[in-house]
Amino acid sequence: MTAHAAMTDVLSGGFARPVFDSQAVFRAVMAAMASPGKVVELTAETAPPPPLSRAAGALALTLFDHETPVWLDRDLAAAQAVSDWLRFHTGAPITQVPDEAAFALVSDSARMPALSAFGQGTADYPDRSTTLIVAVETLTDQSLITLRGPGIATTATLAPGPLPVGFADQLRANHAQFPRGVDLVFVCRDTLAALPRSTRTEGA
Numbered sequence: 031m032t033a034h035a036a037m038t039d040v041l042s043g044g045f046a047r048p049v050f051d052s053q054a055v056f057r058a059v060m061a062a063m064a065s066p067g068k069v070v071e072l073t074a075e076t077a078p079p080p081p082l083s084r085a086a087g088a089l090a091l092t093l094f095d096h097e098t099p100v101w102l103d104r105d106l107a108a109a110q111a112v113s114d115w116l117r118f119h120t121g122a123p124i125t126q127v128p129d130e131a132a133f134a135l136v137s138d139s140a141r142m143p144a145l146s147a148f149g150q151g152t153a154d155y156p157d158r159s160t161t162l163i164v165a166v167e168t169l170t171d172q173s174l175i176t177l178r179g180p181g182i183a184t185t186a187t188l189a190p191g192p193l194p195v196g197f198a199d200q201l202r203a204n205h206a207q208f209p210r211g212v213d214l215v216f217v218c219r220d221t222l223a224a225l226p227r228s229t230r231t232e233g234a
Contacts, residue, residue: 040114043077045091051075055092059215062224067177067186069169069223079111081137083165085217087115090163094133096121101131101148101160105138128160136164139216140192145200148212156209159227166190169218175201176232177225188223190216201231 045051051074062070078087094100100122106112113124125131129149136142142164151159166172172191175198178184194200204211204227211227225231 040079040111040118043079043087043115044119045074045076045088048091051088052092055088058222059089059092059224062215062222063181063213063226065181065186066179066224066226066229067175067182067188069221072220072222079109079115081105081109082112082115082135083137083217083219085220085222086135086137086163086165089215089217089222090116090122090133090135091119093161094120094122096123098132099123099125099130101125101128101134103134103136103138103142106135131160134160134162136162139164139166139190140194142194144194145204145212150207150212151210153210156211159210159212161213161215163215163217164190166216166218167192169216169221169223174233175225177229178232179229180226182229188216188225190218190223198231198233201225205230 055074058070058072062068072085072088074088076084076087116122128147134148148160168191170189172189174187174189177186208227213227214225216223
């Protein structure tokens with residue numbers, strides 16, 4: 031790839047209608063967080079450098095700014111174009127320390143670090159925790175997770191995957207420390223589903 035082509039990749043791929051598209055994505059994220067397990071469609075289109083997915087790119091353009099340190103998993107960190115694209119379009123600083131991150135981008139869900147490696151917040155400031163944006167291959171065809179808690183009338187289900195071995199235990203431990211803990215947003219192609227720390231989980 032030439033230097034000119036690499037620069038073109040960095041400069042392009044953002045929202046076609048930044049204000050309208052970011053508002054639409056934000057509404058989608060809020061709808062997913064309000065109804066854990068609900069699969070929500072994203073209509074705004076992005077074209078970030080691989081291996082950053084379109085949906086993860088859309089969330090980054092909407093949620094990241096110069097005050098939100100971002101951690102990238104191994105594959106994303108190895109792609110210089112991804113870091114450059116995020117810095118150019120969002121201004122977000124990249125951190126190599128998971129528990130310093132306001133957001134974490136995970137492209138390899140099966141090998142993601144333990145949830146406890148990320149910022150958990152504090153008793154006084156539980157909002158100072160990490161939100162993980164995790165790209166998965168499916169939201170419906172893996173081991174089923176049963177969800178209970180705020181935003182769910184009785185129960186809901188979610189089946190993201192692949193996930194690390196022992197992930198069910200991690201989810202239970204994450205919820206047990208509520209209001210501390212991390213929030214998760216799973217993205218798959220042009221859809222997303224949220225799993226906030228307030229949600230109790232069974233299965234997986």
